[in-house]
Amino acid sequence: MLPICATCGKEMSISKVGVCVVYYLRDGNPYYLVRGDAVSCPKCKNTVVVRFGKKKEHYQLGFEHELQAALANEANPPIIAREG
Numbered sequence: 001m002l003p004i005c006a007t008c009g010k011e012m013s014i015s016k017v018g019v020c021v022v023y024y025l026r027d028g029n030p031y032y033l034v035r036g037d038a039v040s041c042p043k044c045k046n047t048v049v050v051r052f053g054k055k056k057e058h059y060q061l062g063f064e065h066e067l068q069a070a071l072a073n074e075a076n077p078p079i080i081a082r083e084g
Contacts, residue, residue: 003048008046014039016076021035022081023081034052
């Protein structure tokens with residue numbers, strides 16, 4: 001079952017698979033990135049990201065390369081999430 005829109009009460013539908021989310025700490029440093037699926041409300045168009053895969057954390061091998069690739073992807077830019 002997909003999420004239900006809290007505004008409209010409609011079941012949301014998948015609008016994009018493999019959306020990248022980059023999470024930053026308050027100090028401005030990237031902490032991890034993760035991919036998930038964007039789901040949208042068919043009525044009001046609210047969108048959220050759900051069903052996350054495995055995180056790639058800042059200390060893991062290849063993190064910087066994946067981060068730069070995600071940030072450079074103009075066709076599908078990442079969603080930027082911030083602590084607090």
